[in-house]
Amino acid sequence: MNLELRHYRYFAALAEELHFGRAAERLGISQPALSQQFRWIEQEAGAPLLSRSKRRLALTEVGAVFHEEALGVLRQVRHAELATASASRGDVGSASIGYVASAALSGLLPRLVYRFRQDYPAVRLAMREMDMPAQLDAVARGALDIGFIRPPLQALPEGLALFDIAAEPVVVALHATHALASRARIDVAMLRDETFICTHTEHGTGFYAITLAICGNAGFQPRVEALSSQMATIISMVAAGFGVALIPASMRAFAPPDVVFKPLARNEVTSQLAVVHRKNERSPTVLRLIERCRQGKGKDRQPG
Known part of the structure; x- marks a missing residue:
């Protein structure tokens, strides 16, 4: 069938209201326009979808099957919309984190990761302990998304950015x-x-x-x-x-x-604890993680 998404919405509303006037009002279109679109839908279906008796509408057997399929299409589209929106916000996805051992023992890194996982349980986080030179190389190559390191360092590889968090x-x-x-x-x-x-x-x-x-x-x-x-x-x-x-x-x-x-x-x-990341990072999930690290800056400093 050569139907567009709007046709599935039209028929779902009509099948639930079983009244052209109420369905048109619900859809925000005129009743004549809905009647015209319904005739097109029936033509594409190749069989009657509604029956009329004593001025009342009812779904035919074919109409009931088509109604379920239309609802399935709409649910799938809604799921795709929500998943896409969630991914664009960084609520889902994955990120890889490198760290020097002293960052893990500092308590700051475990707390940041714990809080992030509590707030974004659908994000998959991978943790890898690595020394600082290996982290810088891995972040630059894209093998890691961010790294927790201990400055100072002689030079920062091109394309990377660094900020202190503690x-x-x-x-x-x-x-x-x-x-x-x-x-x-x-x-x-x-x-x-x-x-x-x-x-x-x-x-x-x-x-x-x-x-x-x-x-x-x-x-x-x-x-x-x-x-x-x-x-x-x-x-x-x-x-x-x-x-x-x-x-x-x-x-x-x-x-x-x-x-x-x-x-x-x-x-x-x-001793500074810093986060290194790519300057041109585009992943919403990684950008959200970087922002969370910035927000956590200085909150977990150790007493003297």
Whole structure:
């Protein structure tokens, strides 16, 4: 049958009202126009759809079948409209999130993801733990949608944007038997003879850059060893006696019994948690997730 969507709407209204005048009023068209359209529908159906007896209308058997099919078409169209509108708002779809381990332990990332999933249960979220260089590459290639990273970084790949969502104090991780372990706060200058454990030794990037900045402000160049790319493993290396480590305060959640965490005296350098994403992002779902991250900025900062 060569029918348009409006024809299904016309017949559904007529089959429910069984009165041309009421159906026309409901549809917002004139009764003659509806009568003309109905004749076209019957012609296309190839059989009578309504019967007339004693000035009353009734569905024929063919009309009853066509009515059910018309309702099915209208339901399917409505479902498509709602699904499209939902997708355009970002209420459905998928997004992939990369993160450094310290972002997960900070508490901010889990809370953001939890709240987003509560508000948008139809969105599928995929989480992947990755170091910062791998995240930057994956977001640039489209393999990830957003990444949670720890600046600073030397350069941001072309086409990417970055914004901070939290800043937290830096603390020093010491072995529990360390001579400074009983102090309430540690003067960084007192650590000049220590070995500092870092995740890498790439200049201008991540916690290596933060370690150099904090120690430089205290007047010395630290001796640094990169023993693991994972912050939690760095803390384990402190427990094993390989040295001390400057870490974000949130990592105190990972607390082996042989390690203590101490605030730093006279230090203004903080650890930033940032979100990286594509500048030209067009996915409504990802854009909604990015906006949610912006809205959550600074709400979960760690105490000193």
